[in-house]
Amino acid sequence: MKVTVVGIGLIGGSIALALKESGFAETVIGVDNKSEHIIKALELKLVDKVLLLPDAIKQSDIVILATPVDSLLTLLPQVLDQVDNQIVIEVGSTKKLVVASVKNHPKRKNYVATHPMAGTEYSGPEAAIRGLFAGKCSVFCDVEDSDPTAVETIKRLYEEGMNMRIVYLDSVSHDVHTAYISHISHICSFALAQTVLDKEKEEARIFELASGGFDSTVRLAKSSPDTWIPIFRQNRENIIDVLDEYINTLLTFKGLMLSGSYDTFHKKLEHANDIRRILK
Amino acid sequence: MKVTVVGIGLIGGSIALALKESGFAETVIGVDNKSEHIIKALELKLVDKVLLLPDAIKQSDIVILATPVDSLLTLLPQVLDQVDNQIVIEVGSTKKLVVASVKNHPKRKNYVATHPMAGTEYSGPEAAIRGLFAGKCSVFCDVEDSDPTAVETIKRLYEEGMNMRIVYLDSVSHDVHTAYISHISHICSFALAQTVLDKEKEEARIFELASGGFDSTVRLAKSSPDTWIPIFRQNRENIIDVLDEYINTLLTFKGLMLSGSYDTFHKKLEHANDIRRILK
Numbered sequence: 001m002k003v004t005v006v007g008i009g010l011i012g013g014s015i016a017l018a019l020k021e022s023g024f025a026e027t028v029i030g031v032d033n034k035s036e037h038i039i040k041a042l043e044l045k046l047v048d049k050v051l052l053l054p055d056a057i058k059q060s061d062i063v064i065l066a067t068p069v070d071s072l073l074t075l076l077p078q079v080l081d082q083v084d085n086q087i088v089i090e091v092g093s094t095k096k097l098v099v100a101s102v103k104n105h106p107k108r109k110n111y112v113a114t115h116p117m118a119g120t121e122y123s124g125p126e127a128a129i130r131g132l133f134a135g136k137c138s139v140f141c142d143v144e145d146s147d148p149t150a151v152e153t154i155k156r157l158y159e160e161g162m163n164m165r166i167v168y169l170d171s172v173s174h175d176v177h178t179a180y181i182s183h184i185s186h187i188c189s190f191a192l193a194q195t196v197l198d199k200e201k202e203e204a205r206i207f208e209l210a211s212g213g214f215d216s217t218v219r220l221a222k223s224s225p226d227t228w229i230p231i232f233r234q235n236r237e238n239i240i241d242v243l244d245e246y247i248n249t250l251l252t253f254k255g256l257m258l259s260g261s262y263d264t265f266h267k268k269l270e271h272a273n274d275i276r277r278i279l280k
Numbered sequence: 281m282k283v284t285v286v287g288i289g290l291i292g293g294s295i296a297l298a299l300k301e302s303g304f305a306e307t308v309i310g311v312d313n314k315s316e317h318i319i320k321a322l323e324l325k326l327v328d329k330v331l332l333l334p335d336a337i338k339q340s341d342i343v344i345l346a347t348p349v350d351s352l353l354t355l356l357p358q359v360l361d362q363v364d365n366q367i368v369i370e371v372g373s374t375k376k377l378v379v380a381s382v383k384n385h386p387k388r389k390n391y392v393a394t395h396p397m398a399g400t401e402y403s404g405p406e407a408a409i410r411g412l413f414a415g416k417c418s419v420f421c422d423v424e425d426s427d428p429t430a431v432e433t434i435k436r437l438y439e440e441g442m443n444m445r446i447v448y449l450d451s452v453s454h455d456v457h458t459a460y461i462s463h464i465s466h467i468c469s470f471a472l473a474q475t476v477l478d479k480e481k482e483e484a485r486i487f488e489l490a491s492g493g494f495d496s497t498v499r500l501a502k503s504s505p506d507t508w509i510p511i512f513r514q515n516r517e518n519i520i521d522v523l524d525e526y527i528n529t530l531l532t533f534k535g536l537m538l539s540g541s542y543d544t545f546h547k548k549l550e551h552a553n554d555i556r557r558i559l560k
């Protein structure tokens with residue numbers, strides 16, 4: 001297969017590495033509007049060659065869009081305008097608006113909406129890593145709107161090319177669930193980092209005391225605002241719902257401390273401990 | 281040196297391992313009021329022998345109290361009542377009330393208040409690990425109230441026995457800073473776990489989608505309520521201050537989403553990115 005990856009950052013670069021390594025892609029073509037990404041992607045051998053988008057599409061069997069989700073709203077229709085039999089997928093963290101952007105496109109069936117659920121707090125081609133996706137899940141959305149043969153090919157891309165499992169969800173449900181299991185974690189972490197940075201002026205001195213627990217909860221605050229602001233924007237309603245519930249939980253905890261109801265607070269934390277069943 | 285560790289869980293057990301391995305302690309005596317901890321500690325060779333507290337104190341040069349911080353308020357004075365020349369330290373995550381519990385004790389100078397800043401989300405003797413403390417900081421509080429020779433010995437215990445660096449803080453400042461760099465992280469994580477568990481009824485299906493980011497922010501929610509409720513209780517005022525600021529930050533983020541002020545939101549996240557300077 002000849003595969004084009006548009007946007008050679010953490011996600012696009014890691015996909016390129018996986019598809020080459022597994023042999024699913026015989027050639028990976030890179031497209032990126034940042035020249036420094038192009039140069040770095042070639043230097044790191046993430047891609048075999050780089051081309052401008054129209055040429056890359058012509059030479060490919062599959063085009064993978066791995067750009068921030070705001071740009072997908074214009075890029076995806078533009079790419080579909082240029083395809084013949086090529087399959088187009090995007091790997092954005094939101095789905096409802098992205099899918100809606102090509103709802104009535106004559107080439108809609110060439111497009112498969114996917115979300116490989118993996119990442120790190122780093123960004124850019126240097127952040128691409130081998131094995132980022134292995135053993136994780138990729139969500140396929142609204143597959144009934146895609147050509148079944150295209151879906152089958154993309155299933156192989158994820159299963160054989162990237163060692164992932166496939167989960168099917170409609171795009172609306174996808175956005176609800178990712179608000180809970182991904183987007184809110186980033187909001188919490190950004191907010192915690194900002195709170196602590198604002199307060200602790202004697203940084204160097206105090207932060208050397210911080211250990212693993214602190215690192216763990218604020219690590220996602222290193223993530224790129226260019227990636228995350230568009231996600232927060234597109235999934236605003238779901239994220240605000242979760243955020244409201246999260247703030248309510250925090251206010252409940254505060255109330256229990258203020259009223260000295262530590263037995264009830266203890267029971268709440270025991271309930272939170274149920275997360276042990278889920279996290280390995 | 282002969283060292284007694286009272287409370288052979290994650291922290292006490294890991295201290296015992298470090299002090300034996302470094303050769304600082306020739307003998308480590310274990311004390312624990314849970315028989316299953318005693319049995320496990322012997323089985324895992326965390327301690328050389330187990331004794332009841334009064335006998336352990338008599339046979340020791342140093343007594344380390346590694347129990348939950350609520351029990352320290354009665355245990356620390358009781359232990360000081362029984363010492364002759366032995367040095368007593370505790371390793372609790374709060375300091376103000378613990379130090380106050382022995383303010384006027386005739387043996388106050390035998391006691392050094394310390395907080396080795398390291399841990400994991402696991403608890404009990406099975407959670408004890410080698411190298412937990414290596415390279416991290418231990419806070420010494422109110423050292424002017426301790427015998428200088430005792431402070432010097434405990435400095436060696438941490439530096440040579442556990443490969444830690446020493447930071448000096450008064451007990452009041454300690455509790456303010458740990459609220460920011462440790463306690464609030466646990467509150468956030470417990471609250472996030474509870475929010476998500478309450479909402480996601482189709483757990484098995486949805487949580488398999490969760491990846492590293494989610495794990496990272498909710499991992500601390502696996503922590504023991506028996507350890508953390510007493511910490512939240514003793515450091516209530518500082519934690520509520522931080523919690524108020526954190527909730528305000530979350531409400532600011534929400535307001536920026538509601539008003540569509542994504543440029544300002546972007547700038548806030550860039551500021552949160554400053555945490556990159558601090559986290560390696």
